[in-house]
Amino acid sequence: MRYPAEEKLEIIRLVEDSHLSARRTLAKLGIPRTTFYRWYDRCLQSGEAGLQDQSPKPKHVWNRVPDDVKRKVVKLALQETELSPRELAVTFTDQERYFVSESTVYRVLKAHDLITSPAFIVIQAASE
Missing domain, CATH: 1.10.10 (Arc Repressor Mutant, subunit A)
Known part of the structure; x- marks a missing residue:
């Protein structure tokens, strides 16, 4: 399931402000830890703009002739x-x-x- 950037930011704030551990909070929310920490890293690096959906297509295919x-x-x-x-x-x-x-x-x-x-x-x- 894809989450909009606003929801991702809200989830990050929930986990940060929760009195439970991040692991337990994420389990209750049903968000995989790897997904959360990827969002969290992008948020730290680029702010809210880093949480926008990114194209799943690769920018360069390794075996395509230019x-x-x-x-x-x-x-x-x-x-x-x-x-x-x-x-x-x-x-x-x-x-x-x-x-x-x-x-x-x-x-x-x-x-x-x-x-x-x-x-x-x-x-x-x-x-x-």
């Missing part, structure tokens, strides 16, 4: 049109000193409609 790297891959692909995704990945890694896998290059190029269908050579049976 947009500037994607743009460089596309730029290289447009310059070196004859290279396959594998060759582009190797060339990009050598030139930029930033590793990108073949599959990453393929996905980036596919997203920009730069992957063409393979040229199939149809061989017909010869009549002898």
